[in-house]
Amino acid sequence: MKLGLAIALMSATLLAGTAYAAEKRWDGADDLPVNPLACSAGEASAAPAAKPYDGGQPTNAPDKAGKPISLVDVPKLIGIGYFNATTKGMQDAAKALGNVAAKTDGPTEAKIDEQIKFIDNYITSGVDGILFAANDPVAIAPVLKKALSKGIHVVGYDANSTPNAREWFVNQAEFNGIAKAMIDSMANEAGEDKSFAIVTSTFTTPNQARWIAEMWAYAQKCHPKLKWLETVEAQEDNNLSFNQATTLINKYGDKLSGLFGMTSVATPASAEAVTKAKLCGKVAVVGLATPNAMKPYVNADCVKSVVLWNPVDLGYAATYVMRAVVDGKLKPGATSVEAGKLGKLNVVNGSEILLGAPFIFTKQNIKDFDF
Structure with missing residues (x-):
């Protein structure tokens, strides 16, 4: 954690983490x-305090509400089962929406410098939106802010950036x-x-x-x-x-x-x-x-x-969130967003969209899943 962010959060840490210091x-x-x-279902858990929207905003983004848009997804790396699954979800969502063209491209190793290069190249070549899963939350922030400054919408999933470097983050659980x-x-x-x-x-x-x-x-x-x-x-x-x-x-x-x-x-x-x-x-x-x-x-x-969680659903949700942002249906202060077959997803922690609770695969149920 970078020193500046740690200092900014010091007072919150003292309040929320005193018992664990x-x-x-x-x-x-x-x-x-x-x-x-809570340790068990019978105990009360302290609910986190509601937070105001803390995401960033694009500068002079073109009005493409209801119009076809092109998205690029730049995950931590490509070629592994997990991100193959999120890509499938994005393609499923693009097909269901009908006015979204999405592609996945990125490094073959989880290296932040390479991830930044891919994002920068797509800023130059031109896209309407960038989806990302960050290798490093701080190091990726400048290139995401550059995208926002060019009027490109930015939504994270799986692994966040600093909040002001993207509009929304889809948190898997x-x-x-x-x-x-x-x-x-x-x-x-x-x-x-x-x-x-x-x-x-x-x-x-x-x-x-x-x-x-x-x-x-x-x-x-x-x-x-x-x-x-x-x-x-x-x-x-x-x-x-x-x-x-x-x-x-x-x-x-x-x-x-x-x-x-x-x-x-x-x-x-x-x-x-x-x-x-x-x-x-x-x-x-x-x-x-x-x-x-x-x-x-x-x-x-x-x-x-x-x-x-289901990474196919995660990719699907991220694409629907991006479409809602472009269409003006998801704005700062919103409490939920419609995500197609997933139904309504809630906004938490200011600018995060929550996919749902974690799932535990066991010998009894793992055979029912194929991804």
Whole structure:
């Protein structure tokens, strides 16, 4: 987290995070205020305060309400199952809307410098809207602000930027909801007093940093005997994720009882490392991943819980949000937006559109999903 943003949020952190200030946050977490959910359904949770709209606005955007528009989607990287699924959702939405042309283009590695180049090129070539999933929330901001200054609409999904660099962000699930699902699953599978490690992409990737921060807060509140060992970076790379998980297994031996995978690449790679080490049933793997990538490990009883949402729906929602923005149907101060077959989606946290609650794939239901 950059110093300026941290200072700006210091007072909010003191108010929202006082109970969690005594112990250092796990590596890979950010320093924003946290709002851990209740430990059980019978407890009351503190609701976050409503926030005014905090997104940016384009300069002199042309009036294309109801007219055909061209969109480009620049995700963290292309060629992996997760973003293939979000792309499918965007194409489904474009077809349903009938007046949207959308394409996905981006780097083949999750590198922010490359992502910025792709966005800059599309600003030059000309599009009506840019969809993005950020590799770094701060580093991507200048090029997104450049797009806004050129009258191009900007909507994020999956991984946010600083709010004023885009108009809206489609959040797949609230960060504290994912944190609760992840930590509860680990405590249930590994044990309340066991030790775990985390395989993430980078310490600056915005969604994973938020999840880890909320996991830290929720664990302290609801599972205080769980022990964090280490967080390692794996760059959304399958081989590196496998190697990092294997290194953690070898480094900590019997002390390691669980691995969290924070990406759709890290989770199956961690499961493969546990399988190769013949530790299924001894080292729990809990993480975020697409069901198709996890079916072999779930069906082999090496993984019991996969936490996610439907990325096809996420891409679909992002496209509908962009269309609503262009049409003037989604403006600052709105409380909801219509998203086709998904129905009405709510606005939260000022300028975020919430897709819904996280979903847990298990051996009983994973066969029903194909993405």
